[in-house]
Amino acid sequence: MKSAVIVFPGSNCDRDVAVALERASGVAPAMVWHRETALPPVDFIVLPGGFSYGDYLRGGAIAARSPIMRDVESRARAGTPVLGICNGFQVLTEVGLLPGILMRNAGLKFICRDVHIAVADNGTVFTGAYTKDQVLRIPVAHNEGNYFADDDTLDALESTGRIAFRYTTPDGTVCDAGNPNGSARSIAGIYSESRTVMGLMPHPERVVDPAHGGTDGANMFAGLVEALAG
């Protein structure tokens, strides 16, 4: 699997996700600078976490206007899978590849800790290696992870199976106690209508190695490699 990681000024999880991709696929991804205008031929694109442009204006707002994003958008519309993690999720909502927005956490503080998320729908290249309703322990680290969209959009996401992950308690219960940031309907990650674009706030690349203290993120990358190899 050939993949590309987009690097914006202020990205800081670009190396982490590159390590996770190389670990899963055996191939180092292309690191593509935001000022490029064309991606190399790739099977998969990642928008990494971090603070692109220092989160100035709004998380992801300036990165969404980077030159490279025009090609990311056209590849996404042509079906190349695109994954946005944390700040990458914010960028995907800013360019309109995913609906809704990420607001300030309900507790008004940065949160870095393990959370539990349940796989709400596993019928995509991102989540095919998980079982439906499987509960994963994955860290979050964000200030603006409070997912919001209007009710019609949320209803549509739910009715079309486009909610990828929901925050839960350790036993998999969806409730306020398991929701770290106030996200609408406990949403931690969503898919595009085409189901080939996914954004999520938790950081799967931080739990791919026993040395991380958890490996629940490894199957996302292994599953992508399996689905896209060839």
Place this chain on the structure above:
Amino acid sequence: MSEVNQATAAEHGLSAIEYDTMLTIMERTPTITELGIFSVMWSEHCSYKSSRKWLKTLPTEGPQVICGPGENAGVVDIGDGLAAVFKIESHNHPSFIEPYQGAATGVGGILRDVFTMGARPVANMNALRFGSPDHPKTRHLVSGVVAGIGGYGNCIGVPTVGGETNFDPAYNGNILVNAMTVGIADADKIFYSAAAGPGNPVVYVGSKTGRDGIHGATMASAEFDDDSEDKRPTVQVGDPFTEKLLLEACLELMATDAIVAIQDMGAAGLTSSTVEMADKGGVGIELNLENTPTREEGMTPYEIMLSESQERMLMVLKPGREAEARAIFEKWELDFAVIGRVTDSGRVLLKMHNETVADIPVSPLVDAAPVYDRPWEPTPVREPVAPDGIAASDAPLKALKKLLSKPNHCSRRWIWEQYDHMVMADTAHRPGGDAAIVRIHNTNRGLAITTDCTPRYCYAEPETGGKQAVAEAWRNLIAVGAKPLALTNNLNFGSPERPPIMGQFVGCVKGIGAAASALDFPVVSGNVSFYNETSGEAILPTPVIGGLGLVDNLAQTARIAFTEKGESIVLIGETTGWLGASSYLQEIHGRREGAPPPVDLATERRNGDFVRSQIVTGSATVCHDISDGGLIVAIAEMALASAIGAILEAPRLNMPLDSWLFGEDQARYVLTTAEPEAMLGAAKASGITASVIGRTGGSALTIDGTHTISVDELRTAHEMWLPDYMAAQ
């Protein structure tokens, strides 16, 4: 432009004698810009004039040391061709005045000290001291400082992996914010600050220079009074996004061989970087200040030289490499300006539009910096508190619960969950243990990091307190299975002009030196922060130790959480029930008295080496050092970190039970093992005091079958104090 005379010099913090020395050096009346340069270079913060005599006594060498104190940070060999670069630095005064920006720029400054030397920062730590929780400012200061540390570290993408926080009324008017950064570099590609090569270009990179932070170093060299709030304009404003760009741009340029020397602009900004680079290289530097990128028009040479605007660096490049370097900085959208050149004049010559505004001989400026042998008084000796001199409680576990819910013992989760402690995906041991461990990227090895100090011991008996701070840092590294390598220190004290305070400083430095020698744990970098007092009230003496250790195999480390039921709990070290200056005595009995526990460095070393061997060989399953609150607090923390309780049986005691449980005798650890006979045998063979005091199991702490408390009850007490306090109005 103001006239320079003794009065203006005094306004700049120079004494009459210092003013005369300046006149002798200059052989004329200096310009206002020159006065500004002298005043910041001779400030306590930059010149170490009160501390230098004593700092020189500290051990700074060892086979692992690549670079000791004097550069931007210390450098130690960590094997495989790599070096760790690390330092701790204070940002106390700014953080009290403007907590968010003060703390944020403290983090930014120490990060620059580390990447200036060619290292990629891999971990941040901190040591914080706040006033009484009842003080009206404390909540605001905690909130701002924690948000500021997180705001900077999270954005730049360096994990904040641990630290320590204390509350005491002695910090009501002067909080402490000490920030530490650890970086990793190729051992043969360390960058230094000595300018060289007359004619070589001097280059300014990073942010533009503004009017912020002028005289910050001078502010940090004076005590506060009631008007300190007015000093807010001297606090710098940080931009972690720009620092991230500066970090990447510098490391990219450092991968070439274009740089001769590089120095960050920290305290005293362009002044100290220029003077230090020229002095270390034994050369002169000439700058054309009109080429300095500035944020606003009309800045005077004085303002440009004294600004403490953040995220700036000064470099000397090899001739002809400017274009290549400029391309890198332009890629990262940073300013890049050739502002001068190296000369062989031995002078710092500053021009503005071809007019000379300062012309100072470098060596006299640096060498004639005042050094004071301040008078000092030893701290009066305290009597020990006898183990049976305290009214015994009949409910020691109620006292434990109370202790764990106190500000100085409760969980710090509310703090460290606001720090991204996992970015870079190499954090192997997260906050909450004895020391954090970050993996050395692409290896199975790691660096262990801790920050420690027990100010109430330092206040009671400075020399013992200095020893104990070093010993505890060393012990915390041992307790995770690391080999301690070296330390950095941040010496926070009141006014050195008062002999009792100077006596605290001298005592603590003596203690640090003794322990660093005995434990082969040299001092490779550090910082002194004096004048932490307000209206004559000084802080507790707080010599924070930042310790660094090496883990050869991440699989051979220990954590504090009990992992198995039915294992034996082994206490390592001698227990006398020492309650003098203990947390128990202060928090439960309201008594701040008694001599602190003695620190026997030979025993410390012997016990530590034994414990580490038990961890590395896998004989010990988990480990925790014993510190504040004594044995029972250590065991409670091990239970709280897991879901497993402990059943303890006190040995036949020649002391009250509370003394055994809460005494703070040093050089002690709690281990668990499945093979207690083997461990006790090994201890006996090594001459180590060790005994089995119970076993893991259940979901409560139980002592002698008579006292019991559930781990859940303790957890609520331990976890809730800080979030409840911060949520209150």
